Amino acid sequence: MKFIKPLALAFLLPATFYVAEATMPTTLTAEARAILSQDSLTLNQKLPFDNEVVTGKLKNGFTYFIRKNGEPKGRVTMYLGMKAGSILENEKQLGLAHFLEHMNFNGLKHFPKNELVNYLQKAGVRFGSDLNAYTSFDQTVYQLPIPSDDPELLRNGLQVMRDWAQDALLDGEEIDKERGVILEEKRGGRGVQQRLQDQYFPMLLNGSLYSKRLPIGTEEILKTFPYSEIRKFHQDWYRPDLQALIIVGDIDPKEMEERVKVLFADMKMPKKALERKKYRVDLLNKNQFLAISDPELPYTVAQILIKSEKDKVETVGDYRNELLKSVFNKMIAGRFSELMQQPNPPFMQAGGSISDFLANLNTFSLLVVPKPGELESGFKAMLTEFERIQKYGFTQTELNRAIADMKKGNEMSFIERDKKKSDSYVNRYLNYFIDGEPALSNEDAYRLTKQLLPTLKLAEVNGLVKKYYTDLNRDVLVMAPEKDKATLPTEAAVMSWVKAVEESQVAAYDDKVSDLPLLSKEPVKGEVVSSKSIDAVQAKELTLSNGVKVILKPTDFKNDEIQIMAYSPGGTSRYSDADYFSAANASSLIDASGVGQMSNIELTKYLSGKDVSISPYISERYEGISGRTDKEGLKSAFELIYAYFTEPRLDQDIFQSTMTRAKGSLENRLSNPNNVFSDKVKEVLYGNNVRRQNPTVEMISKIDRERALAIYKERFADASDFVFTIVGSFDENQIKPYLETYLASLPIQKRNESYKDLNIVEPSKGERVVVHKGKEEKASTQLAYYGDYSFGETENVNMEALESVLTIKLLERLREKEGGVYGVGAQASFSKLPKPRYAFSIGFGSAVDKTDALIASALDEVKKIQEQGPDKGDLEKFLAEQLRQNELNLRENSYWLNYISSSYQNDLDLMRYSRRLDNLKKVTPTSVQEVAGKYLKKDRLFEFILMPDSK
Structure with missing residues (x-):
């Protein structure tokens, strides 16, 4: 157990996507022009499109991108991207873009009700990790990685994409069942960050439509919207001119292209197609300030966001400007990393970067997490570093290191180009379709980056501070624990801090680099x-x-x-x-x-x-x-x-x-609340x-x-x-x-020692533990069993099967049938040393008043497996998933590293991986029933429940 970890903070900002940023006028030196001229490269040259992908547009406007890629072998990744998200909703449809995404898993033309998930699970596709989707402000994306070596599965996978594109059934009964699921998703997302976001979004998004179109929607509409509204949204926006199919994997692109043309050509446009407007966040040309607090926020966070318009990255010069900003961000990270290693650092965490924001904007974002009670000094210390950069700039040695890092990354990416996973390509074409971002081939990206990096000059990088670090369109956001509410600064106070830093004397940065070798002496070679x-x-x-x-x-x-x-x-x-x-x-x-x-x-x-x-x-x-x-x-x-x-x-x-x-x-x-809960559980x-x-x-x-x-x-x-x-x-x-x-030269003492068995084990008898902490009306439940374990290959694989089949049943009942949870699952863990032990848990979040009923339902599913064994069909899903996953594992360095090392650590037979497939095929309903009865005993059950504060 390691207590000390780098402070991890989520930047409290809306979900953002990589979009090209503002072009900076550039004057090249003679040396830089000479480097570019070696390949007849000019800054106004248009960026080339990836020549390794087959792309086209059907007469109905439907776009496709198809690329052959052999890693992993026998797999293909399909994405359906559409330029339709929550920003297109009207006032009666808040949350329905996301709701519609859910419904595309609950009934399609060729896969009614829940047959889609059922069918794909039998093919080894994992729901939630493989089969998934997401909805944001401006896009909705469906993803399906599947085997490509099964012709029927490949054909049906393509049919799934076609059904997703325009053939959702949107059955009224299924819609009503899904309401509870999405309300639980919304409930689960409530907490300190969401409460704060509700307050600062209008400011950060300048009161634009984006601030009123969060994808999760409103509880009132989710509960009561008529079926006609979601069907109308589907008819208006699920249309071919707003959609693109991306297929990357171990396939024949030309053959796949013909299939796509046949299958998607009959998609229809609405008779009266609504205009797909491109929404903006307008600059207000003024500064804004907000100071807020929350009782569950553990520390103070202060952030400055300076907004500006961004341009598309369309030319070589635009691409070069992106490299400049990447170099700039790297050097800022280095500066602040050094500051935080001082014996008495002025803050717990701080930094800044130029990055994309939302829609048409990017930001220069500055952030500081001060030490408790030291907001003013921490804020000033953070600003002082940016003032130092503004006055003196970076050093040439800093620039050289940043460029060296980027050069290495560029080289490594190119070296591994034929080993890249298919998943790494899909976003390249998705972002090109959705936002018009560049889609360069591996070779073009490597060549351009290699040629452009040496042309980046220190004066240009330093010029970025003057361009982006301005005093207009600046938002200052301060968030603090409720106990510090009375001492929250006013806007005038913060501006006085800014002025004080600007008027202070700041010394230039001294880039100290060691000229010593890493080792003080060379090792004495062994053999x-x-x-x-x-x-x-x-x-x-x-x-x-x-x-x-x-x-x-x-x-x-x-x-x-x-x-x-x-x-x-x-x-x-x-x-x-x-x-x-x-x-x-x-x-x-x-x-x-x-x-x-x-x-x-x-x-x-x-x-x-x-x-x-x-x-x-x-x-x-x-x-x-x-x-x-x-x-x-x-x-x-x-x-x-x-x-x-x-x-x-x-x-x-x-x-x-x-x-x-x-x-x-x-x-x-x-x-x-989660810390209080965890403390009590332990x-x-x-x-x-x-x-x-x-x-x-x-x-x-x-x-x-x-x-x-x-x-x-x-x-x-x-x-x-x-x-x-x-x-x-x-x-x-x-x-x-x-x-x-x-x-072979490492020191030795030839000690004969091992670890000690500390005999730290959980109690043999379970109990119910309820903790009350938190503002939100939601509950979090963990059901857990612990005990001694009969470690062995057969026992282990049956325990894995129990985890899988119980998760399937919990999802079917607690989510799909009862609509009481958004996510639920079982998890099994077991170990051989220092003594064989197991832990088996079931976890979910829910409404407070549904907790006991959902616990009863979950335990009823446990009981069914103990008394009747699992469904044979669910075991087939487990087997299919494991067989497919095993194929992928055997082609990963990390798998073999952990497998070999853990085999030596735990004295396990190295040949066991070769028996895994046979052991998987020996799993039966009876064998899983036996381990369920053996380990999920009622008297071992712990019920850990986190409830909100008592009223």
Whole structure:
């Protein structure tokens, strides 16, 4: 368990989409013009369209994009995108664009009622993760990834897209059933962020129509709208001239194009087609201010948004301007990252960027999360950095690093172009259709970026501040906990802060870069002393001269990706409760401090332009290393591994900074109902065991810097029992020198130790626990079973089947039949060590007054499986999904890395993956019934329920 984590904040803004931003006039230097002229490239040249996709438009206006892509093999991804969303609703239709999206899963011409989901699940398509859709202001998108190696399924998948386009049945009975589902979706979304959003949306969206067309709609209309309204919206806007079909996958594009032409050519336009207006958020040419509070907001957030018009990205010059802004944003992130590593950072989090906003606007957004009670000083500190940039600009070395990072990313994307997943392409064509964004081929994107990056000049990047950091069309938004409501600043006060910063003396930024090597001394090289093949997984196990074991599995799944994982038994279990907080956070603190002769700031700069990421970890039972690199970065990756063993550091500045920010983020944690709920659940399950409690300010205060460093050094002092697993695009001869130099030289003590079984287990008898916390009239329910487990391949696969079939039944009953929930599911987990244990849970949100009835329904479905076994059809769905998912897993580096490493950790047979398909096929209604009866026992049931505050 790691307590300390980077402060994660959601920017409290409306959902946005990537749209090209405003073009900046550019005057190129002679050097830049020379670079561009090498390929006859000019700034006013139109951007080319992707020549790797087959595209066309039918006579009825329907558009299609079809691309062949072999990864993953035997799969195809289909998207139906339409330029129709909630912005097109009239006052009687609020929420119906989204409601209609739901209805397209509840009855189509060729798939009445719920037959669509039922049919696709039998084909191995997962509802919610594979089969899905979304509705936003300006678009609605349906997505269907399916196997392409089954002709019937491929044909029916295309028919689904055709039915989605215009053939929803919109049956009245089905509409009424879905009302409850969507009302629960709306209820589940209520909370502190939604309450705040209701207040600031009118300001941020300048009172435009967008502020009155949130896709979820209003409760009154969702409950009472007549069927005619949703049918009218469907007739008006689900039409071919607003729709595009995107198909990317392992298919024949020409053959697919012919099918599309035949299937979609008969789609009809309405007799009186309404104009599809393009809506705007008009600039008001004035500044706005809003200060608001909420009792459940855990910390203060202040944000400045400076809005401006944006242009389309249509030319090479436009594309170049986008690169300028990306470089600018990277350098801002670097500046603020350094600030937050000061011993007493001026805020918990801060930053800024130029980005797209909504419709026709983009924003220069500045944000600060001040330390508790220090809004003014935090706000001024954030503004001071932007003032520093405005007065002095960035440095050439900062620009060089940002360009190096982008160059590396560009190269890696191009290297992996034939290994890209089909899903990575669909948004390229969707955004082109919806918003007219550029759709470049892999080659064109690589070539343009490669040529344009060297032409970016420091003066141009610095000029972006003057263009976007203006004092007009500026919104200031301050949000604070309710307890600080009385001290919220006025607009005049905030403007006085701004003026004070503008008039202050600001020094230029000093870009400190280390000229020292990462390691203080070179390792004393060891050797490989033995080698054996592991035929079960087409890998090889090497033993090094210091006892370190290395499992090598070369693959061709990626062209240049190498993943690394290492472990050793021990972890925090070997330390007392008094040392636990220091032990649990030791690796996070070390990781944040840099390593070897470099601080974290210096290390970040050193690694610019490299695709390398290595980090240490200490968990309850293990310590180790995890990370990834490409072939070019192998030396740096192994240097980092060696340094984390031999030259760790825990800088006082980093320790103090981390403690300060962590405490600040936790000070008001109990204002969040979910934290109060979680605390109670853990108290019931684990008493006051410090190893299972959520972090608090008091716990963080118990972390001792010297003890944390000492514990870390102890855990990594002996490499003799470490096992490294390396999977990816390498060969043994290529990687062997790094193993000998950096792993075989790691220090050893030949300790004979393992982790300790702390015997932290849940009570054997369940109970009902109700927690009252929160303003919203909604409930959150977790039903959970815990106990000893008979770990084994057969038992495990039957437990997975139980999770799957029960989830299907819960969705059918609690969502589709009773309309009482938006989402519901079962989840099973089990482990072999330190002793075989399992946990099985059912979770859902609902209305307060429906909680007990829904619990009864859920437990009734459990009882049915225990008494009658699951439906055979539901087991067929589970089997189909698992067979398809297994095919994908076996082509992923991450799968093999975790599979091999966990097999060694848990002493599991490496051949078990080859038996998985046979074990899956042996699952029967009776075998699942048995595990349900064995583990979902009534007396083990815990009912954890979060209710709103008592009235």
